[in-house]
Amino acid sequence: MIHKGKGSEHVKYKRFMRKKFCRFCAEKTPFIDYKDTRTLKSYITERGKQLPSRMTGTCARHQRELTEAVKRARNIALLSFMEK
Amino acid sequence: MNYYENIVILDAALEDSGIDAAEKRITDLVEKAQGEVLKHERWGRRKLSYIINKHEKGYYLFFVFKSPPAAIKLLEELYKVFDPVFKFMIIKLRKKEIIALQNSLQANEPKPAEEPAPTAVEVAVEGDEVPSVAATGAAE
Structure with a gap:
């Protein structure tokens, strides 16, 4: 009984978080295109740094592909290395 | 090649x-x-x-x-x-990129492909992507 009460209390305090998922897996993207800057921009900060997968929920494989795409886009000046 | x-x-x-x-x-x-x-x-x-x-x-x-x-x-x-x-x-x-490329090239040709629907979608996506990129570039 005591345990049950504690458990429900704990659930009460838990903050609601929507479950993160990998967008590329869900959409079954064949590959991540470095030319598609609109998609890439949603995975970088305002300063131009790449967001970690623990924030975006991207799976490990797609995070790796994303990194390559961001680096390619930076190389050809489609994305910046650093904003200001 | x-x-x-x-x-x-x-x-x-x-x-x-x-x-x-x-x-x-x-x-x-x-x-x-x-x-x-x-x-x-x-x-x-x-x-x-x-x-x-x-x-x-x-x-x-x-x-x-x-x-x-x-x-x-x-x-x-x-x-x-x-x-x-x-x-x-x-x-x-790479392989997957080549497949996507071939699909888009086939869609551009007048030949009726086996699966025109998915390739047509791809072309449309590409078509609206490039000008929008150009537009953002101009806005900046």
Whole structure:
């Protein structure tokens, strides 16, 4: 009984978080295109740094592909290395 | 034969005739090296995300071609000495990218493909992507 009460209390305090998922897996993207800057921009900060997968929920494989795409886009000046 | 993707940034101050000449020179070189240009696009004048060699703007050319690996060396040598080009990138395409490319090429041809629906969607996506990119570049 005591345990049950504690458990429900704990659930009460838990903050609601929507479950993160990998967008590329869900959409079954064949590959991540470095030319598609609109998609890439949603995975970088305002300063131009790449967001970690623990924030975006991207799976490990797609995070790796994303990194390559961001680096390619930076190389050809489609994305910046650093904003200001 | 490999598939390659090539982006070239030309001096934005160049006139249209100069851009035509540069494009012709690149395609000629690829064809001379037994390659074949499958796709070429002009993205136009865009603001660069960062300054390269004191350039703030550049004229983007985009090529997709099929060629033996030796052609890449020739291209890189050309770009090093070719004045209007100040930045370039050549990428070898992987399996999945080649499949997507072939699908898009098939869709462009008048031949009725087996599965016209998915390829048509892809073309539409590509079609609205490039001008929007150009528009954001102009807005910045």
